[in-house]
Amino acid sequence: QSIMMNLKYVSTLVLIVLALSTMIATAKNNELTPMSIKLALTQDVTQMRITWNTRAHGSSPLVLYDTQPFNTSNFVRLPQLEANTEHIYQALGGGWNEYVNTALLTGLTASTTYYYSVGEKDELFFSDVFNFTTAATDFNADVTPFSIVVYGDMGIWGGSQQNIQRITERVDDFSFAFHLGDIAYADLTSGSKDLGNETVWNEFLDMVNPITSHIPYMVCPGNHDIFLVDFDIYRHTFQMPCPVSDAWYSFDYNGIHFLSYSTEHLVTDLSPQHNWIENDLKNYRKKNPDGWVVVIGHRPFYCSTVWDYCNKDTYKGMSMIDSLEHVFYMYNVDLYITGHAHAYERTLPMLKGKAEYGTYDAPRATVHMVIGTGGNQEGPDGGWDEPAPAWSVGERLLDTGYGIFDFTNSTHLHYSFVNATTNEVRDEFWLTKGNW
Ligand SMILES: [Fe+2]
Numbered sequence: 001q002s003i004m005m006n007l008k009y010v011s012t013l014v015l016i017v018l019a020l021s022t023m024i025a026t027a028k029n030n031e032l033t034p035m036s037i038k039l040a041l042t043q044d045v046t047q048m049r050i051t052w053n054t055r056a057h058g059s060s061p062l063v064l065y066d067t068q069p070f071n072t073s074n075f076v077r078l079p080q081l082e083a084n085t086e087h088i089y090q091a092l093g094g095g096w097n098e099y100v101n102t103a104l105l106t107g108l109t110a111s112t113t114y115y116y117s118v119g120e121k122d123e124l125f126f127s128d129v130f131n132f133t134t135a136a137t138d139f140n141a142d143v144t145p146f147s148i149v150v151y152g153d154m155g156i157w158g159g160s161q162q163n164i165q166r167i168t169e170r171v172d173d174f175s176f177a178f179h180l181g182d183i184a185y186a187d188l189t190s191g192s193k194d195l196g197n198e199t200v201w202n203e204f205l206d207m208v209n210p211i212t213s214h215i216p217y218m219v220c221p222g223n224h225d226i227f228l229v230d231f232d233i234y235r236h237t238f239q240m241p242c243p244v245s246d247a248w249y250s251f252d253y254n255g256i257h258f259l260s261y262s263t264e265h266l267v268t269d270l271s272p273q274h275n276w277i278e279n280d281l282k283n284y285r286k287k288n289p290d291g292w293v294v295v296i297g298h299r300p301f302y303c304s305t306v307w308d309y310c311n312k313d314t315y316k317g318m319s320m321i322d323s324l325e326h327v328f329y330m331y332n333v334d335l336y337i338t339g340h341a342h343a344y345e346r347t348l349p350m351l352k353g354k355a356e357y358g359t360y361d362a363p364r365a366t367v368h369m370v371i372g373t374g375g376n377q378e379g380p381d382g383g384w385d386e387p388a389p390a391w392s393v394g395e396r397l398l399d400t401g402y403g404i405f406d407f408t409n410s411t412h413l414h415y416s417f418v419n420a421t422t423n424e425v426r427d428e429f430w431l432t433k434g435n436w
Contacts, residue, residue: 031056034101034118034127036205038212041176042241043251045110045135048216051102051239052118052127053202054085060121061085061101065114072117072126081105083118096198096228100236111136130213135175136254143255143292143409147173150403152180152222152298152339152372155188156204159375159400163420167402168210174404175253176215180339181222181263181298183234185376188224196227205237220260221247222298222340231264248273250280256292256407257284263299263338267323274323281331290435292407293333295366300338301325302347302368304392305381310341325351328366332436337403339372342381344397344417344427346370348390349434355391363434375400375420395427 034052042049050063061083064075083103101118108114113133119126136144149167154160167177184204186197211217218240225234235244240260242249247262259280261267267274284293301321303310328336329351348355349363357365373380380398388396399419406414416428 032058032120032123032125035098035202036212036237037118037127037130037209038205038238039132039214039216040239040241041135041216041218041251041253042104043249044106045137045253046106046108048105048108048114048132048134049102049239049241050083050105050116050118051100051237053098053100053205053237055098057085057099058101058120058123060123061103061118062121063103063105063116063118064126065105065116067109067112067114069115069131070117070129072119072129075121075124075126080121095195096233098198100239102239108134110134132214132216133175143407145406145408146175146254147404147406148176148178149174150178150180150337150371150405151374151401153182153342153376153378154179154204154374155182155185155224155376156200156207157185157377158379159420161207161375163373163375163400163402164207164211166418166420166423171211171214174215177211177217178258178260178296178337179217179219179374180296180337180371181220182224182339182372182374182376183219183222185224185378186233187227188377192227194227196233201233201237218258218260218296220296220298221262221264223264226264231262248276250284254407255410256294257288258294258296259333260296263297263320263340267320269323274327277324278327281327281333285331289332290410290433292335292410292413292433293331294335294337294405295328295333297336297338299340300368300370301336302350302353302391303341303343303345303370304385304389304396305341305343305345306383306385307341307381310385325366329436332434333366334363334431334434335369336366337369337371339370339374341370342372342376342378342398343384344371344373344395344399344401344403345392346394346427346429348393350391357436358434360429360431362432364436365434367431369403369415371403371417373397373399373401373417394429397426399426401426 186201250259347368349357349365
């Protein structure tokens with residue numbers, strides 16, 4: 001009987017030890033659970049950047065990837081790439097405590113679907129398997145057709161949840177997303193203006209994870225993304241194709257040139273950002289005088305909601321129009337797409353406040369668009385200047401929704417704006433390429 005008692009005792013002990021080790025392993029795995037898995041384009045079509053956050057410092061972060069779907073339990077046979085882990089969030093202070101893991105996949109084949117999982121090799125701990133598809137080409141006078149989804153000013157409350165759900169339902173329609181700044185509104189909770197709110201930031205990243213893990217999520221900074229210091233969290237979270245210290249970059253995708261800049265940093269003559277924008281556009285135009293050029297930023301030059309900045313555009317008292325509009329004109333920028341106004345609006349081809357540069361059929365100046373309709377908690381803007389300025393064409397809308405740009409070929413693009421509640425297309429147009 002005493003042997004039986006001992007056996008019982010030993011087996012209970014074994015069970016307790018097993019349970020404890022499982023708990024410890026689970027706790028560690030929880031700390032290493034990949035959060036906010038994101039794709040970002042680089043300037044090279046054969047690359048993809050993958051980032052994710054963890055609560056703890058993993059000893060062996062890595063990406064598994066293949067051109068076939070796979071089971072992570074077969075991980076030893078799969079192509080693998082070690083990731084770099086930065087403890088940047090803690091280094092930044094402000095109570096944020098996360099690690100950013102980043103890996104740059106190189107040597108990828110064009111127009112190919114890759115399956116991937118991120119995780120920890122030492123712990124044999126991996127995420128679900130996601131997939132993305134690479135671009136057809138980076139620099140090419142001939143456009144390979146593709147579509148992108150575009151919106152700004154989103155956050156976690158208001159209509160954003162509905163909007164994200166609608167975009168997620170059709171995410172396969174889009175080659176990548178552009179979020180036009182004012183990402184999560186993580187500066188609006190009590191006491192978070194300067195330091196940001198990590199919980200809100202992460203909740204937003206969780207909400208968009210079905211998008212960010214499947215198509216590249218390209219961004220520009222907005223005035224609600226400044227925390228901790230000079231957009232540190234924003235810059236390290238999204239890892240755009242520029243030095244992590246910068247907030248402006250360009251890339252080519254299937255024959256279209258995209259330039260994303262920061263309206264939240266100086267753009268005056270001789271400022272570093274102004275010089276960079278001018279050089280980037282000049283260099284592109286030397287290679288491709290007739291290609292489409294799309295500029296992305298947070299603050300509009302032209303809008304007609306009731307806010308002051310629609311009548312007098314300024315950043316820290318200095319006009320962005322005065323600094324940049326003539327540069328956009330000189331290098332034939334076809335579209336300037338922004339948010340900031342919580343509304344939807346577009347203009348005729350514009351220069352110096354005048355709409356005397358033709359129509360959408362081969363315009364002779366830049367067309368401006370505002371798509372600040374992500375659905376944030378501040379709600380839509382309070383109304384419109386009346387009567388509508390002559391340069392404001394199409395529908396002026398206060399809907400929550402998203403824009404879709406279909407880049408058709410070297411002479412035509414199609415645009416539509418979709419209301420996220422009704423799924424209705426509320427505005428659309430064709431733009432033919434203008435060369436001036
Ligand atoms: Fe804004």
